[in-house]
Amino acid sequence: MLADPAAAAALPLRFATRAALAALPWFAVDHDEIVLADRTVGPIIDTHTHYALPTLSIHHLDMLRETPDSNLLLGACCAHHLDVRANQCFTPAELTALKRDLLLGGLTGRGKRADHTAPNLARDMKSMNVAHAVVLGIDMAIPNRHPTDTLRAVAQRSEATGYGSVHPRSPLAKVRLEEQLHLGARGLKLHPPNQLFRPDAWYAMRIYRWCGAANIPVFFHAGPAGIEPKAGQYCAQMRFYERPLRELPDTTFVLGHAGSLQHREAIALQRRYPNAWLEISGLSLAQLREVVTEADTSRVVFGSDWPFYHPVLPLAKLLVATQDRPHLRAAILHDNAARLLERTSC
Numbered sequence: 001m002l003a004d005p006a007a008a009a010a011l012p013l014r015f016a017t018r019a020a021l022a023a024l025p026w027f028a029v030d031h032d033e034i035v036l037a038d039r040t041v042g043p044i045i046d047t048h049t050h051y052a053l054p055t056l057s058i059h060h061l062d063m064l065r066e067t068p069d070s071n072l073l074l075g076a077c078c079a080h081h082l083d084v085r086a087n088q089c090f091t092p093a094e095l096t097a098l099k100r101d102l103l104l105g106g107l108t109g110r111g112k113r114a115d116h117t118a119p120n121l122a123r124d125m126k127s128m129n130v131a132h133a134v135v136l137g138i139d140m141a142i143p144n145r146h147p148t149d150t151l152r153a154v155a156q157r158s159e160a161t162g163y164g165s166v167h168p169r170s171p172l173a174k175v176r177l178e179e180q181l182h183l184g185a186r187g188l189k190l191h192p193p194n195q196l197f198r199p200d201a202w203y204a205m206r207i208y209r210w211c212g213a214a215n216i217p218v219f220f221h222a223g224p225a226g227i228e229p230k231a232g233q234y235c236a237q238m239r240f241y242e243r244p245l246r247e248l249p250d251t252t253f254v255l256g257h258a259g260s261l262q263h264r265e266a267i268a269l270q271r272r273y274p275n276a277w278l279e280i281s282g283l284s285l286a287q288l289r290e291v292v293t294e295a296d297t298s299r300v301v302f303g304s305d306w307p308f309y310h311p312v313l314p315l316a317k318l319l320v321a322t323q324d325r326p327h328l329r330a331a332i333l334h335d336n337a338a339r340l341l342e343r344t345s346c
Contacts, residue, residue: 011320013082013285021080021312026319034312035127041319041329042129045337046311048219048256048281048303049121049133051153052113053102054146059109063153066119071112073098073308082317085260086282086309087227095227106142116307118157125159128311132159134303134337136189136219139165139176141196147176151183161341163187163219168197168204177210186344187211187254191221192240193232200243208244212251216344217277218244220253223260225282238265245273252340256303257282258291267295274299277340280332281305281314288321297328301337 015021022029028037036042052061074080079089090098105111118135125133135154137147147165154162164180165188166173177188188211192199199220211218222241224233238259245253258278259266267290270276278295280288281303291300302318304311315333322328 013320015080017078018076018080018310018312021316024316024319027312027316033127034310036129036312036315039129041315042333043131044129044302044311044315044333045132045134045341046125046130046304046306047134047254047301047337047340048279049135049306050116050138051118051121051135051150052116053106053307054138054140054142054144055106055109055113057143057145061109061113061149063117063149064119064156065114065117066123067115067117069115070120070124070307070310071115072306072310073101073112074310074313076310080313082285082313082320085226085284085287086305086313087225088284089313106140112307118153118160121306122157122159124306124310128315130311131334132161133306134163134187134219134341135160136163137165137180137185138189138191138194139167139170140194141167141169147180147185148183151180151185155184161186163189165189165191166207167195168201168207169195173203173207174210177207177214181214181216185216186341187217187219189219192235193221193224193228196231196235198235199240205244205247208248208251208253212248217252217254217340219279220256222255222257222266223262225257225260236260238262238269242269245269245276249273249275251275252277252344254279254301254340257305258287258295258300263287263290267291270295270299277301277336279303280318281309283314283317285317285320288317292321292325292328292332297331298336300332301340302333
């Protein structure tokens with residue numbers, strides 16, 4: 001499909017709504033929802049998703065409840081552009097509303113979180129031929145049950161694999177990691193800008209060693225996104241990720257968002273260290289093209305960052321970016337992630 005370079009160059013890259021992506025040759029609209037029409041694409045493994053984001057532990061969110069609308073943070077009526085990073089699709093007013101929902105929802109348990117549930121994720125997955133999802137817990141400095149609630153919800157879902165999370169500064173980090181491994185965690189998510197730690201800190205290095213001993217990968221939020229506070233941007237600088245990659249070759253690290261604004265530094269690290277993988281959610285089309293041409297594509301995996309974004313957004317970018325390299329699609333969309341999941345312990 002789209003072997004003609006002129007036809008490929010003529011593809012639109014900017015869309016007023018999510019459904020407008022049906023203008024691309026791989027998609028269609030069915031009952032007002034965007035769907036993958038080209039079933040030669042996939043099956044897909046989405047390695048970067050979350051159920052309802054963390055909230056204070058005094059609140060309970062039912063992660064197994066289905067609701068009519070997934071109510072994603074980049075809503076169906078928002079622009080979905082391929083030529084910019086995903087977080088640049090938000091207008092200033094939408095970005096303000098996003099930050100308000102993340103903050104107030106974390107404190108009150110209200111807002112869009114109630115719709116970011118396992119059945120709703122499964123419904124959005126099905127629309128894009130996503131057969132399996134890695135669901136990432138996130139531990140925060142506030143008292144929360146997000147990692148264990150995530151793992152308990154995943155245990156009841158056949159289409160999902162759960163990753164736990166611990167706060168690197170917590171004196172109970174090892175106890176909580178062991179608890180999460182008992183609950184079935186197949187990896188560990190760490191978020192330097194939100195958890196406010198440098199990835200090369202000594203107390204973080206011990207966690208990576210524990211993960212290596214348990215044969216589970218560390219999944220990082222990697223690189224500054226440009227919309228976080230300055231302290232968070234500092235913690236996410238890609239230069240701080242090299243020490244764990246260099247000193248802990250037996251621990252596997254997935255660099256989420258492929259380094260975000262510092263994707264070139266992330267590509268260089270991935271090429272330098274065989275224990276480094278890249279996950280592609282959030283990138284612009286131009287950044288993604290650099291990943292598929294410059295990185296070791298045997299260690300690149302697909303991700304959406306649901307419930308921030310519908311999987312159609314990164315999928316559209318990957319399909320456009322690989323028009324002249326269609327042989328890479330099966331590996332990035334499925335086979336690499338399958339290999340990563342198979343090599344980790346239960």
